[in-house]
Structures are given as structure tokens and as C-alpha cells.
Amino acid sequence: MTSLGSLTEFVASQDELVREAALTLPHEFSRCTYSLGPIRQAVYLCLTCQLPRGLCSSCSIACHTDHEQIELFPKRNFRCDCPTTAIPHGCTLHRSLEEENRENSYGQNFRGIFCRCGRPYDPKCERETMIQCLACEDWFHESCLHLRTRPSSREPSPVPETETPDHGNDTEDNQSEASSSGLPPPLVSAEDYDAFVCSSCVRSINTLRRYAGTQGVIMVVRDTEDSPWRKLGCNPLCADPPTNTEDDLLDIDDSLTAPGQKRSRSHSFHSEEPERKRQHISPEPSSPCLAPAPNPIAQAIFQSSQQPSDTEVPLTEGDVFLTEGWRERWCRCSRCFPSLSDHPYLLEEEETYEPPEDPDSALSLEELGMRALERLPRDRAIDGIRAFNDMRDDLLAYLRPFAQEGRIVGEADVRQFFETLHESKHGS
Structure with a gap:
């Protein structure tokens, strides 16, 4: 038999459930x-x-x-x-x-399928974090991005009490290590980048492909089939980038147009729009190209991927991880800007709709009851108050012998009271 201990403890537990529900579903x-x-x-x-x-x-x-x-x-x-x-x-x-x-x-x-591997997501056995592409908004396993070895999915990984396994991310950051608990840290961790773009989307955006592997636009590559995976473009802090000439730009093949986050920190419709939101979203005509010199390794890989061979082993997928402040680092010359402006989310953070806050979400059971009574017609509210008072008097009379004899109120006792109450209403 489950003991309720005391009515005070029971009411307190119900109030705690209401508070937890308000935190889980705070919206209307x-x-x-x-x-x-x-x-x-x-x-x-x-x-x-x-x-x-x-x-x-x-x-x-x-x-x-x-x-x-x-x-x-x-x-x-x-x-x-x-x-x-x-x-x-x-x-x-x-x-x-x-x-x-x-x-x-x-x-x-x-x-119901995700990632380039096309697997369905099963929260009961999936051990990995899945990362959302900023562009196509599909979800990718860390192992499919070559950030870690694919773990066995026979048993779910242990999750600390303070963490909850998740398909993707929290509203702010995707903590790779948190939802891949029990696994070694990935090659690129959540703290290393701000947004992720998958290889198909990189190939369809000329300027993004041009930046791949440069400082602050991390790629995961390997030198040979037997080599370990490593990072290109890790350090986002660098000296002033070299100015590129038109001849330099002509070396980059713009014909790679294969079809095509950690969740980005998106603004809500209900959040206050920052003053700088609309800054720097137009091209800067007649300005020299300020993009960094192309990474020759990344560009050679993109060039070779145009004519893949059945015997070739890919040295990278072509995914990129953009580090903090990446939107401010784009070159906005007449050559770089057009492919960025075709994808506005690359130039400014997007607004994401959220339902309005529920004004009743933080109210206690008593307050919710009073709010409900206030919304009823006067005659129905009076009838409801009378019915509540009658039930309260009956409950106090039923519990008085327990208090006098020092007995604990059990679950069966409470159930019996309400069954008796139900029978008396139908009998009358």
C-alpha cells in the first residue's frame, strides 16, 4: 500500500507537479x-x-x-x-x-529518416548527438560527420540525472558531449563552433565553398584512407586577411552546384530585435575582395569530387563548422555577396516563432481553481463553491478518526472515500 503520509505532503507534491508542467510547457x-x-x-x-x-x-x-x-x-x-x-x-x-x-x-x-545515412531516429537506442544543418535543416550523426567512431546502439548510453537525452539540441546550444554521454569527446566539440552546414549545402553556395577550410570555417579531412581524421581552419583569430585579386578568384571553380547546428541562436518573434540586426546585409560595391586566401587542400578536394571514381575513398565529405562571429567575417564584395544574399540566414539570424507565454502556467492548483471559478457564470460558480464545501466537510469527517487514532491515510483509504462519494451522488 502506498502511504500518502499527510494531506499537506500530498498537496505539496501536486503543486510541485504543476510547477514542473509549467517549466516543460510554458507557452499558450x-x-x-x-x-x-x-x-x-x-x-x-x-x-x-x-x-x-x-x-x-x-x-x-x-x-x-x-x-x-x-x-x-x-x-x-x-x-x-x-x-x-x-x-x-x-x-x-x-x-x-x-x-x-x-x-x-x-x-x-x-x-522519419535523417542524416546522409538515411537511418530512422530511435531515442531508445540512439547514443549520439544529432546536429542540424543551418541550410537544409536536416539532422546528422556525429559519426557520419567523422567527428567520432559510430558507437554500438545495442544499449542506450548512461545519462546523468541532470541531463536528458535529446534528438537534437537545447534552445541555445547543442552540447555534443551531454547527449553522447559515456562516449569520448568528438573531434569538433560544441564549444568549437557556432553553426554547421552539411557538404551538399556547402557545394551549392559558392562563397561558403570558397571559405571552406580557412580560419574559422572548420573542415574534417584525412590525408589517406588509413590516416586519422583531422581539422582544417581551426583558429578563427588571425591577422588581417590578404586582399585577393580577380585572378585569384578565377582559380575557384564556381560550377560546383550539387543540390542540396548545432542549432543556431535564432531570435524569436517575441524577442526584442537587436539594433545591429539589419547592419551589413547589403553588398559593398567597388570594394576589394577581403575573403581569406582559399585553402588549397579544401579546394583540391572539392575539385576532385566533381568526377568521383568508384575506387576512390573520400578524404572529406565537405561539411563545415562555422565558429563564433562568422556572419561578421564574410566578405561583401560584388563577387562574394550574391551567393550569400540568396541565403539570408547566412547574413543575419533568423526569427523563430514561439507561442506566447501562458499567463496561467505558474499558478498553483488553488489559483487555477479560483481562476476557473471567475470565468464561470455567477449561478454556476456558486453551485461549484457549494459542491466543493460539501465535499470538504465530508472529507474532514472521514479523516477525523484517522487523526484521533494516529493512523496513516493510505491510497486505499482515499480511493474508498471517493467511491463512497460517487455512490452517494448516484444513489440520491
């Missing part, structure tokens, strides 16, 4: 984001619904509570699919039925 989930149009927002994949479509935070809780879901984390230019004809399960927040979203992009994450 009463509005579907469909009316906001395509925005960057947290997206949830509903596996129960027939089509692989995405839900906003509110609909994942209000409309699909009993469905199996996967959190995909922020996706840019995404509109909630819940109130559309693509999902047969009707939206409870956006009442009018909308046409299917034609502008949403549904990559492999919407089939």
Missing part, C-alpha cells in the same frame, strides 16, 4: 499558426495521420495529443498542415478547412 497552445503564413517554427511530424505532414506546436498538443509524433525542430518557411485537406484529422484550433499547402518542403525528415 490555443492558436494554430496557419494564419501567420510560412514562417520558421518548431514542426512536429504526425506518424498516425496518413500523409507525412507537419504540425505547429499548438496543433501537436491540442489536435494530435493521442497520436505518435516526432519532433523535427525548427523548419523555415513552413506553414502548419493541420487545418488543410492533407490531414483528415480535423483541426480544433483553425476551424475552416484550407487547401493543401503547396509551398512547404517535405524532405526525408518527413518520412
Whole structure:
């Protein structure tokens, strides 16, 4: 029999549960984001619904509570699919039925698979941190980025009590070592970089490919198939970069256009926009190129990847890890700027929508009860207060013998009280 000890302890435990719930879900989930149009927002994949479509935070809780879901984390230019004809399960927040979203992009994450290895994510056995690409927003295993050896997934890694295993990252930083607990540190740790861009996206962005392997744009490479993986471009602090001539730039092949975070520290729609947010987002005409000299190793690897051979072993995937302050270090000459401006997230931090704060999230059970009574019509509120007072008097009378005899109130005793109360109501 489970002992409640005392009613005071029981009430205190319930208040603690309310506080924990407020910390876990501090937002108000009463509005579907469909009316906001395509925005960057947290997206949830509903596996129960027939089509692989995405839900906003509110609909994942209000409309699909009993469905199996996967959190995909922020996706840019995404509109909630819940109130559309693509999902047969009707939206409870956006009442009018909308046409299917034609502008949403549904990559492999919407089939429940991730990374270049195409594996599904299983939180019960996955031991590695997964890192989100800033550009395509897919998720990648550290071992697939050659940051560590792929660990055995037969058993989950031990996680300290203060840490929670996660598909991706916290709202600020992706702590590689935290969610890969029990494993040796990765070759590039969370403290070493601010954002990650996968190889496919690097190859599709000319200026980013040009910077690869230079100081502050880390690459992981190896010299031969048997060589250990090592880092290029580790030190972001360097002297003034050399000025490059047009002849230097012509040596870089701009024809590499293969198709294509640690989560970036994104601004919320509800956060105050910094004064410098709109600085330096336009080109600087007639200025010399201030980009660092291309890393010859990185450029040779990109050149050779144009004509891959079945017998060749890749010396790098071409992923890059951008260190702190990377947006301020871009060259904005007429040659470098165009491919950056085609991807605005490379020039300024993105706003990520978050639901408004729930004003009731930090209230106690008593305060929540009083708030509910205040919202009822007067006659119904009075009836509710009378019913509560009657139940209180009955409960005190039921518990008085326990107090007089010094007996502990057990779970079965509490259950018996409410069963008796239920029977008396139906009997009358």
C-alpha cells in the first residue's frame, strides 16, 4: 500500500507537479499558426495521420495529443498542415478547412529518416548527438560527420540525472558531449563552433565553398584512407586577411552546384530585435575582395569530387563548422555577396516563432481553481463553491478518526472515500 503520509505532503507534491508542467510547457497552445503564413517554427511530424505532414506546436498538443509524433525542430518557411485537406484529422484550433499547402518542403525528415545515412531516429537506442544543418535543416550523426567512431546502439548510453537525452539540441546550444554521454569527446566539440552546414549545402553556395577550410570555417579531412581524421581552419583569430585579386578568384571553380547546428541562436518573434540586426546585409560595391586566401587542400578536394571514381575513398565529405562571429567575417564584395544574399540566414539570424507565454502556467492548483471559478457564470460558480464545501466537510469527517487514532491515510483509504462519494451522488 502506498502511504500518502499527510494531506499537506500530498498537496505539496501536486503543486510541485504543476510547477514542473509549467517549466516543460510554458507557452499558450490555443492558436494554430496557419494564419501567420510560412514562417520558421518548431514542426512536429504526425506518424498516425496518413500523409507525412507537419504540425505547429499548438496543433501537436491540442489536435494530435493521442497520436505518435516526432519532433523535427525548427523548419523555415513552413506553414502548419493541420487545418488543410492533407490531414483528415480535423483541426480544433483553425476551424475552416484550407487547401493543401503547396509551398512547404517535405524532405526525408518527413518520412522519419535523417542524416546522409538515411537511418530512422530511435531515442531508445540512439547514443549520439544529432546536429542540424543551418541550410537544409536536416539532422546528422556525429559519426557520419567523422567527428567520432559510430558507437554500438545495442544499449542506450548512461545519462546523468541532470541531463536528458535529446534528438537534437537545447534552445541555445547543442552540447555534443551531454547527449553522447559515456562516449569520448568528438573531434569538433560544441564549444568549437557556432553553426554547421552539411557538404551538399556547402557545394551549392559558392562563397561558403570558397571559405571552406580557412580560419574559422572548420573542415574534417584525412590525408589517406588509413590516416586519422583531422581539422582544417581551426583558429578563427588571425591577422588581417590578404586582399585577393580577380585572378585569384578565377582559380575557384564556381560550377560546383550539387543540390542540396548545432542549432543556431535564432531570435524569436517575441524577442526584442537587436539594433545591429539589419547592419551589413547589403553588398559593398567597388570594394576589394577581403575573403581569406582559399585553402588549397579544401579546394583540391572539392575539385576532385566533381568526377568521383568508384575506387576512390573520400578524404572529406565537405561539411563545415562555422565558429563564433562568422556572419561578421564574410566578405561583401560584388563577387562574394550574391551567393550569400540568396541565403539570408547566412547574413543575419533568423526569427523563430514561439507561442506566447501562458499567463496561467505558474499558478498553483488553488489559483487555477479560483481562476476557473471567475470565468464561470455567477449561478454556476456558486453551485461549484457549494459542491466543493460539501465535499470538504465530508472529507474532514472521514479523516477525523484517522487523526484521533494516529493512523496513516493510505491510497486505499482515499480511493474508498471517493467511491463512497460517487455512490452517494448516484444513489440520491
